[in-house]
Amino acid sequence: MTAPALRPRPAPGLGFQAIGQEEEALVLDVLRRKEPFRYYGNDPAKPPPMAALLEKEFREYVGTDYALAVSSGSAALEVAMAACGIGPGDEVIVTAWSWIACFTTIVRVGARPVLAEIDESLNIDPKEIARLTTPKTRAVMVVHYQGVAAAMEPIIMEAHRRGLYVIEDCAQSLGARYRGRHIGTWGDVGTYSFQFNKVAAAGEGGMIVTRDQRIFERSVRMSDLGNYRPVHAAQAPAREPAFCGAQFRMSELTAAVTLAQLRKVEKIRQHCRALQARVLSRIQGLPGLKLRPIADPAGDMGFEPYLLLDNPDLVGPFRDKLDARNVNCGQRTGTYPQYNRDYVKTGLAYVPAMSPFRDIKPWPAPGYRAEDFPRTEDLTKRFIALPIGWLYTAEDADHIADSIIAVHREIFGG
Ligand SMILES: Cc1ncc(COP(=O)(O)O)c(C=O)c1O
Missing domain, CATH: 3.40.640.10 (Type I PLP-dependent aspartate aminotransferase-like (Major domain))
Structure with a gap:
């Protein structure tokens, strides 16, 4: 018996996908x-x-x-x-x-x-x-x-x-x-x-x-x-x-x-929020998975829900299994902890005299090293980002939810 065809990966992206x-x-x-x-x-x-x-x-x-x-x-x-x-x-x-x-x-x-x-x-x-x-x-x-x-x-x-x-x-x-x-x-x-x-x-x-x-x-x-x-x-x-x-x-x-x-921002917002709600309503409450807490959910753009796992060791396997089902997901979204960036490690401006760190020795000083940010380190190793784009459909949202539920069962059992 051949495996059922995988749903094609939807094209990610927001405004540029709406150019017309x-x-x-x-x-x-x-x-x-x-x-x-x-x-x-x-x-x-x-x-x-x-x-x-x-x-x-x-x-x-x-x-x-x-x-x-x-x-x-x-x-x-x-x-x-x-x-x-x-x-x-x-x-x-x-x-x-x-x-x-x-x-x-x-x-x-x-x-x-x-x-x-x-x-x-x-x-x-x-x-x-x-x-x-x-x-x-x-x-x-x-x-x-x-x-x-x-x-x-x-x-x-x-x-x-x-x-x-x-x-x-x-x-x-x-x-x-x-x-x-x-x-x-x-x-x-x-x-x-x-x-x-x-x-x-x-x-x-x-x-x-x-x-x-x-x-x-x-x-x-x-x-x-x-x-x-x-x-x-x-x-x-x-x-x-x-x-x-x-x-x-x-x-x-x-x-x-x-x-x-x-002039298209509100349309994009409504589209992403509707699809996000469709995904979240199905996965809310799965044990071991938390959603990114949002200070005011009514104001959210809805284009990137985040799953927070309790156990950082499960993030890689969870993400890989979602990816294998053609669900776009990531742990990094272009943002990285600043203390891991080269310009922070060197502490340089384009001429040394202009660096606000020039007199701080040794460098990197406390406040600019990974060990000074235990919460940021912990949190950013535990999340999975699930982008939702302008070209995503309700079926894509259902596929994301189905895949999360299936991968959750594979990883956590039950
Ligand atoms: C949080 C944040 N601030 C500033 C910028 C800089 O914007 P630009 O790329 O238009 O210079 C970006 C762009 O990626 C960003 O994500």
């Missing part, structure tokens, strides 16, 4: 106007430039006062920190379990990243803020990991009572809410990415949001060589002095793709 006529139409519009640079298309007789329209719709979508499009999510982080005046001598708390740029952008502005433990939500444990704050701490960078909002109420309370800025890195979680309010609008400033793997994907691109006029003006100046052009002054009059900024502007072509993608 809407993106084509807006890009063509930019090309036909021959205005690929956002600041030369401000003729009131013509439709507004794409970047300005994107910023307007983004503000309305997340519910904030100011939005600024920039060239990437990493640029957005750097701009946000510069806008808050964070620089040499300052410390920024960020989770050890976070993307490369969360660490490197802090070093790039001359400040020192101070690594925090995650909790079972895979986001920052709010109690870490009290443990890690020193007189030099200026900000907490909250990374909303893979579509799930961190617990913003305790985070804001812990941070603001200590006079710290809260910078929300929403790169992986555009569309996620916490207590009904979009992430990125809880803290002092929020940042987003439109890189390939994101909910809204344009290849590259980023956004900064804030309700603080000063942070907005300084963000504009940091992203545009110190300039504050009339189109921004029309929204918020200039009050800040010019300074030497970087050049992190978004092109009109990127803005066109991002705008079309932004």
